[in-house]
Amino acid sequence: MGVLFTYMNSEIKSAGRILDLLEYLAVQREAVSLAQITGDLALPKSSTHGLVQTLVSRGHVVRDNAGRYMLVEASRHGFPFRRHEEPLVVTATPFMEKLREETGETILLATMTAHCDIRRLAKCVSHHGVRYDVNLDAAIAAYCTATGRVLLAHASKDALDHYFARVQLLSYTRYTITDIHKIHDLLGRVRRDGYAINDQEFVTGSTGVAAPVFEASGAVVAALNLGAPTTRYVQRREALLLAVRSAADGLSRALGYRRSGASSAPGSFR
Known part of the structure; x- marks a missing residue:
């Protein structure tokens, strides 16, 4: 005994x-x-x-x-990392911290499942008294958010068709775009331009900018997002957009991606 x-x-x-x-x-x-x-x-x-x-x-x-x-922020809400997500977050963290210090705004990293559901993995929250913040497990509508649009823009046609067949396009604010044809046009521009913007379409007074993160194969594995109060975003729009794209490009290179002359084809998501 x-x-x-x-x-x-x-x-x-x-x-x-x-x-x-x-x-x-x-x-x-x-x-x-x-x-x-x-x-x-x-x-x-x-x-x-x-x-x-x-x-x-x-x-x-x-x-x-x-x-x-x-x-891991997600573990506070009951969903620890999947096996392939941990190395992504470890690699992304210094880029996220640097981007937050450069811009003063909140930075988020998210990926997407094969069913086009968004899964936020990590965040670095702004030190401003008035700032954008969100629980990682909070619901997110892919079609009207910057993160979602980046990831949808690089999804396969079949995945997109299934997504829009099952999702009801709701108006979260008076700025939300719900016309399916306009959304498809937006996704095309995201693929072409390499970034997405959500200007108060999901939360009034909040603006998001996101850019794709590529792995070595050329597939998009995540989106790097900057969230800010709209008033601050308007004052620094070009600088914030450039900073997000630069950070996403640096993270992609750290993951082994090397950009070719042609734009990447739509990638697949785990």
Whole structure:
């Protein structure tokens, strides 16, 4: 019985520490090093490293290229990363942080399922008092958002046909475009121009700019989005658009993409 009691005590202690670790990471606005974690929580380095690695392996925590750790925002809402999403977020994080610092606005990374459902993966929230923010698991309408339009623009024809056959085109604001022919025209322009804009079509007073993220094969695997209050967007439209496209291009290169002379064909989504 003594051995069992000791074993149970050890298990309970580990459970308590992992909960302490999750609560600690949940309030950190930026990624933190293992040394900072052990120092702040006064925990042994060896066992803390094991606990962190367990959370990483389960998709609740990611380790960036600098060796720092951060809680996956999605894990707070019950959907940790799928296997192919974690390396994408790890690679994207420094680009997102840099873009936020350059523009002062909120940055989001999202991908799309084979059924054209948008899945937000990560965000870097603006430090402005008045800022755009959203829960990663909040509903998003692909046809009237910048992120959605970028991803729809690079979906296959069959996926698009199925999407528009099942989705009701609702007016979220007085600016929302719901005419199917106009939406198809918009998607064509997104493919041609390499970016999409949602100007108050989903949320009044909020504007989004998004650009595609390509992987080595040339397929679009994600969209990088900047969200801002419309008043600030209007003042800096060209600068914000250029910054988003530049960051998405840098991230694509980091993923192994090399742009050819011709524009990319529509890609597929996992």
